[in-house]
Amino acid sequence: MSQEELPDSDRTILVPKPGGRRGAPAPVPGLGGAAGGPAAGGAGADAFAPGAAGLGAGTDGSAAMGAGAAAWPHGQGSGPAAGGFERPAVGHTNYDATLAPLTAGPRAHLNGVNPLVGAANALLDLVVPLRIMATHPSVEGLRSQLVAAIKKFEHDAKAAGCEQEAIAVARYSLCTFLDETISSTPWGGSGVWASRSLLVAFHNEAFGGEKFFLILQKLSQQPRANLHVLELMYLCLALGLEGRYRVMDGGRVQLDLLRERLQQLIQKERGPFEPDLSLRWKGSSEKRPGLLRLIPVWVIAAAAGLVLLCIHLGFSFLLNRQSDPVYAALQRIRLVAPAPPAPPMANPPVRVARFLAPEIERGLVSVTETPDRSTIVLHGDGVFKSGSAEVQPSYDGLLQRIGDALKPVPGKVIVIGHTDDVPGGSSRYPSNWALSKGRAATVVELLAKQAGPAARYSVEGRGETEPLVPNDSAANRARNRRVVIIVLTP
Numbered sequence: 001m002s003q004e005e006l007p008d009s010d011r012t013i014l015v016p017k018p019g020g021r022r023g024a025p026a027p028v029p030g031l032g033g034a035a036g037g038p039a040a041g042g043a044g045a046d047a048f049a050p051g052a053a054g055l056g057a058g059t060d061g062s063a064a065m066g067a068g069a070a071a072w073p074h075g076q077g078s079g080p081a082a083g084g085f086e087r088p089a090v091g092h093t094n095y096d097a098t099l100a101p102l103t104a105g106p107r108a109h110l111n112g113v114n115p116l117v118g119a120a121n122a123l124l125d126l127v128v129p130l131r132i133m134a135t136h137p138s139v140e141g142l143r144s145q146l147v148a149a150i151k152k153f154e155h156d157a158k159a160a161g162c163e164q165e166a167i168a169v170a171r172y173s174l175c176t177f178l179d180e181t182i183s184s185t186p187w188g189g190s191g192v193w194a195s196r197s198l199l200v201a202f203h204n205e206a207f208g209g210e211k212f213f214l215i216l217q218k219l220s221q222q223p224r225a226n227l228h229v230l231e232l233m234y235l236c237l238a239l240g241l242e243g244r245y246r247v248m249d250g251g252r253v254q255l256d257l258l259r260e261r262l263q264q265l266i267q268k269e270r271g272p273f274e275p276d277l278s279l280r281w282k283g284s285s286e287k288r289p290g291l292l293r294l295i296p297v298w299v300i301a302a303a304a305g306l307v308l309l310c311i312h313l314g315f316s317f318l319l320n321r322q323s324d325p326v327y328a329a330l331q332r333i334r335l336v337a338p339a340p341p342a343p344p345m346a347n348p349p350v351r352v353a354r355f356l357a358p359e360i361e362r363g364l365v366s367v368t369e370t371p372d373r374s375t376i377v378l379h380g381d382g383v384f385k386s387g388s389a390e391v392q393p394s395y396d397g398l399l400q401r402i403g404d405a406l407k408p409v410p411g412k413v414i415v416i417g418h419t420d421d422v423p424g425g426s427s428r429y430p431s432n433w434a435l436s437k438g439r440a441a442t443v444v445e446l447l448a449k450q451a452g453p454a455a456r457y458s459v460e461g462r463g464e465t466e467p468l469v470p471n472d473s474a475a476n477r478a479r480n481r482r483v484v485i486i487v488l489t490p
Contacts, residue, residue, distance in 0.1 A: 115160030116170050116228040117235065119153050123174050127181050127239050136187045140196075146178060147201055166229045169215060173229075175199045176208030177236045180243070209243030212236075216262070223265050234262050313427055320431035324423075327433055328465045352376065352487065355405040364398055374409075376402060376485040378443070381478035387426050389438035391446065399443065402485065403450020411490040413447070413457050415440045418484065420477035421464040437461025443483050 117124075123146075136142060150171060157167045175198035182188035183197075199205045216233050219226040237259045245251030245258075267273065352374050353360065353367040360367060368375045383395045391399065406413065417436030429435040440459045448454040469476040 114228050114231050116157055116162050116166060117232050119156035119160060119162070120170060120174060120232060120235075123149055123153060123178065124235060124239065127177065130178075130181050131185065131240070134186060136185075139188060139192060142182075143193075143196060143198075143201075146198060150174060150198065150202065162228065166226070169219070169229050170232050172199075172203055172208060172215070173212060173233050173236050175202055176212050176243070177239070177241045180209060180241060180246075209246070212241070212243050213258075220262070220265060223269050227266065227269050230262065231266055234259065234266060237262065316427075317430050320434065321423075324431050324433065324463070327463065332465070352405045352409060356401065359398060359401060365402070372489045374487045376487070378402070378483040378485065379479070379481075381481050383483070384439055384442075387424065387429070387435070389429070389435065389442045391442055396446070399446045400450055403447045406447060406451040406485075406487060409451075409487055411456075411488045414460065414486040414488070415444050415447070415457060416460045416462055416484045416486070417443075418462050418466060418480060418482050419464050420467070420480045421471040422477065432463035433461050435461075436463050439483055443485070447485075 126146075153174065154167055154171060157170065158164075162170075179193065179197040179199055182193045194206060197206065199208050205211070212233070216230070219230055219233075223230060237255070242251070242255060245255040248254065353369055356365055356367055356376070359365045364379065366377045366379075368377075378398075382392065383398075384391060417438070417440035419432040419436045421432070424430055424432050424435045426435075429438055437459060438461070440461055444454070444457045444459050448457060464471065464480070467476075467480040468482075469479055471477050471480060
């Protein structure tokens with residue numbers, strides 16, 4: 001059959017693969033070579049020419065049927081009615097389904113590129129139902145139906161423009177195939193069908209299983225000119241025609257190889273074919289976009305950054321909670337240092353108390369002066385916002401005054417921050433040590449603006465490790481929150 005696409009591409013046609021016996025492999029006569037085997041039925045150069053014995057003569061079947069007018073076996077019914085389909089008098093459960101292809105309407109949609117096959121479709125459709133029927137109520141009635149169907153095939157093939165020679169060969173092939181199919185059934189075997197077969201009716205021959213393959217070998221020598229007939233004969237082989245190979249040792253294997261070579265020969269003439277039976281057998285390949293494709297990239301990046309930030313803050317809080325006790329223990333360690341030598345008296349001691357006398361009287365600061373240093377304590381209660389290192393605006397003037405006092409005084413300045421024992425809780429200052437150092441750094445930043453440079457200042461944070469009084473009341477905790485400014489004498 002042609003491998004080109006049928007007009008109705010949504011239909012999928014399943015061609016049954018017939019069963020059968022398998023034997024030992026044997027050599028296969030090649031297609032297109034010399035004719036092998038005994039010559040039967042007038043095969044040879046004129047095997048399919050008009051007027052050849054068994055092909056061109058008796059196309060209407062009248063002569064053959066007249067010659068075979070002997071009565072059928074008792075109980076098998078009467079001969080065919082003139083010109084039409086006859087339904088047997090005895091009913092059968094599978095009979096309607098068997099003859100459905102003969103009574104169906106036009107099948108032009110299955111013609112494809114081979115009109116000869118299109119005209120024979122109704123007969124080819126009968127093969128499988130006939131093969132599987134266990135009984136038949138009227139063999140004579142079935143013969144009448146098939147005779148009329150073959151005549152209709154000839155009429156349709158002529159109407160489709162097929163040549164008479166091709167029609168004759170196709171008719172011979174169909175008769176051979178149908179006769180073999182019916183003869184292999186329980187109700188058509190044992191010679192019941194052979195004496196009144198379709199080959200007898202149309203070609204006056206009893207067996208075509210040998211001549212079929214001789215004709216096939218002859219036609220295969222010119223495959224392009226005989227392509228339509230070769231495709232019909234290939235369908236007969238594909239649907240189970242065995243012929244002479246039925247009784248040969250290893251015949252099944254040889255027949256399979258022969259059919260495969262015929263298929264390759266047809267495909268070579270037809271060209272490449274579409275491997276898919278249906279153009280729309282696959283489901284839709286469209287995929288819904290995943291969740292990640294629906295969400296913008298910046299949203300994913302922002303979410304990942306937020307998760308990382310939360311992880312960082314969590315680990316930071318845990319680290320500071322665990323490090324505070326260690327830091328407090330380190331601060332309690334004191335090294336015994338040798339007594340420093342007496343400072344030289346060449347330089348007078350640093351004096352800032354007189355400059356900050358007004359602030360001292362108001363209790364904003366306290367100043368302690370020794371020969372080597374001046375210590376200014378800036379009481380932190382009220383100077384900074386709670387939990388923050390930001391100076392209250394009302395204390396900007398005080399820090400400017402301290403800066404003015406330090407401006408004429410040379411020497412290094414150490415700024416130390418202290419807190420109470422209440423744990424810190426902000427993301428910026430997760431521990432008291434971080435808060436105390438942050439407050440000292442803020443004071444240094446403001447003092448450097450008044451009494452720079454910034455290199456003379458150093459920052460330290462002590463947290464709650466050096467309380468002035470026990471942190472057992474709100475008043476005591478307020479006293480412990482402070483910033484100490486130490487001015488060392490150069």
